[in-house]
Amino acid sequence: MEPAVTLDGITKRFPGVVANDDVDLVVERGSVHALLGENGAGKTTLMNVLYGLYRPTEGRVVIDGEPRTFDSPRDAINAGIGMIHQHFMLVEPMRIWENIVLGNEPTEWFGLRVDDEGAHEAVRELSERYGFGVDPDDRVADVSVGVQQRVEILKALYRGADVLILDEPTAVLTPQEVEELFGVFEELTAQNKTIIFITHKLGEAMHAADEVTVLRDGVNVGTVDTDTVTREQLAEMMVGREVLLERSESTSTPGDPALSVEGLHVEDDRGVEAVSGVSATVREGEVFGIAGVDGNGQSQLVEAITGLRRPTAGAIRFQGDSMVGVSRRERIDRGMAYIPEDRHARGLVMPYDLVQNGVLGSQHDDGFTGGGRIDWEAAGEHADAIIEEYDVRPPNRASTAESLSGGNQQKFIVGREFERDPDLVVATHPTRGVDIGSTEFIHERLLELRSAGKAVLLVSSKLDEVQALSDRLAVMHEGEFTGVVDPATVTEEQLGLLMAGESLDDDAVDHVALDEEVSA
Structure with a gap:
């Protein structure tokens, strides 16, 4: 296979920081290549160089064997490079086809009028060619996040992209949507497109990529074939030392309720209800986890519990005492x-x-x-x-x-x-932005607190984290708990359904006995 992209000795310096240090990268045509590393490793900076957002301090970019100099993303797009960022750049009230052609509309009547029919047909044909199943007439505001991501990919393809860069593409997706995205990768590479995706998740890199390049502190520490490398080896490359990926088993017997939330309603900063009648109990000596795609009310729920936001209705009790009117400082003093x-x-x-x-x-x-x-x-x-x-x-x-x-x-x-x-730890995304070794350390400390009889409320968008650490696991969608399940028996597919707002049959999963935990 011929290289689609070659980065040769890329160095990118900012004042006081070397983000990329003499990085070489070769990506084969028609392959899926993962760029793996912890936050701050230089992954996005390197891809911003490839996409023309940054000019390298040193080094060169080679596309299909031809050295190229990009002064802007427009130059990169013209060379067949497309980039899908973490935060989508879509106009939500507009229809999908309008978003895809925006800025590159086909015209008729000597360029005096947009060819709406031609644009619509071009988008429909493009969606069908790659098996995306996108309806051009849907409004962006009415479709799921997963479909919006496909719209961004179609935008890049419409502009002639042969190489697609995706920055942390699974951050806002349910497990089912992640699998669908990886299916899209297969469709694209089958038609000789090239995928580079940025991630810090070992499992995703192993599952979806043909090759993985690991960056650490701005340096390329190696490129490996996913058929021959192990998760443990990738973790060691990322951190620079051996890492224990599986947590040690520990047992604890839950005690009395430490935190109780009853029928809680909370509004966001716009005055829109973000939490709708949630009830839960966190007991001494247990980790109670809350999973869900970011933005489904988890933040407002935690802020109400910790005293940073006043609920509009419902009750919060800590160690049996009502927290109504209790300040943030006093909650700290109480543990x-x-x-x-x-x-x-x-x-x-x-x-x-x-x-x-x-x-x-x-x-x-x-x-x-x-x-x-x-x-x-x-x-x-x-x-x-x-x-x-x-x-x-x-x-x-x-x-x-x-x-x-x-x-x-x-x-x-x-x-x-x-x-x-403390007697209660409310931990929201406790390992966000830390390396694998520090994640391991923080996980062990959370479990030590649990074993010491402390209560832990864990909120995380990392499904593997919240499932591995929790004794009981609630899934939150649009301000409500769609289920409270046993993390040891629930499957990733079932969690994905709950995260999307679906309900499960009683026989489909072993629920924990806690009728009072599910929102009204």
Whole structure:
């Protein structure tokens, strides 16, 4: 097979940062090639160079054997390169065919009028040719996220793309939609199209790609064939050391309810109801997981529980006490720790150093105050302990939060919250942006808290994470629980149905006995 894309010695520097360091990459024509690595490894930057969004500091781009210089994405598109970003660029009120031809409309009458009929027919024919099953007349606002992604792919194909770059394409898809996307890959490569997809998920790379290139700290650490490499080997390439992918077994006997939510209704910032009558109980000595595609009310539910958003109806009880009117600070004092979804907005004060950030929420505790003032020596020792225990880099208490990478910011927040010795941990996406080794460490700490009789409410869009750690698992769709299931027996297909808003037959899955958990 001939290379469709060759990147030769690509280096991309930003002020103070080398995002890509002398990266070579060869992608064969008609193949699926995964670009694998942790957040910050340089994957998206490298593909932005290929797509013409960035010009490389050094190196060259070769397309079909011809060196090319791209000054803009338009140049890359003209060379047959298309890119589908994480956030779709579609006009929702418009019809699918209108979105696909937008900016490249066929015309008639000497270019004076858009050929609507011709455009519609071109989109229909393109969808049929690749087996996409997309109705050109549907409005984008009325179709699923998976169909919207196909529309983005059709947009690129309509513009003549032979090489398609997809950036984290499964981030907002259900398991069924992920499988459908991989089926689309097969249809495209069967017609000699080339796919490059960016991911940090080992399983996806192994399942869908012919070859995988691993980036770590901006460097290409190797390209391997998925038929011959193991998940463990890929993980070691990503992290630079051996990683335990399977969590150790631990047992715990659930105790009394620590957190109870009854008939909760919560509105979002626009005043639209985001949580609709949810009820749940999180017991001591268990992990209660919530799965679902982002944006289905998980954020508002967590904010109501932690005191950051006032519910419009319903009750929240922590250790038997009503949380109505109880401040965020008082919830912390009572033993409620919180790992927020947005570490910048909710977890850290970015210009503060790690000593100051380490005592946020605990600055009034006896261990950090003396004579009406914060004991900065004790606060510094506390920050040092978090840095050492949770491997925060650089290991310098004087570092500001904004000077740390996203992964190290996350590790510091996790360490601060776990070191409060809480009775309840509300953990939302606790491993977002951290490497595999740190993910392993955080998972073990969550299970240690569970084994110590603490309660854990875990919210994650990573299906493998929430399924592996949870004792009971709720699935949230459009503000409601569509089911509460046993994560040990439920299948990925069944979870996907629940995430899409479908219900399961009683005999289809072993439900946990908790009638009060499912929303009204």
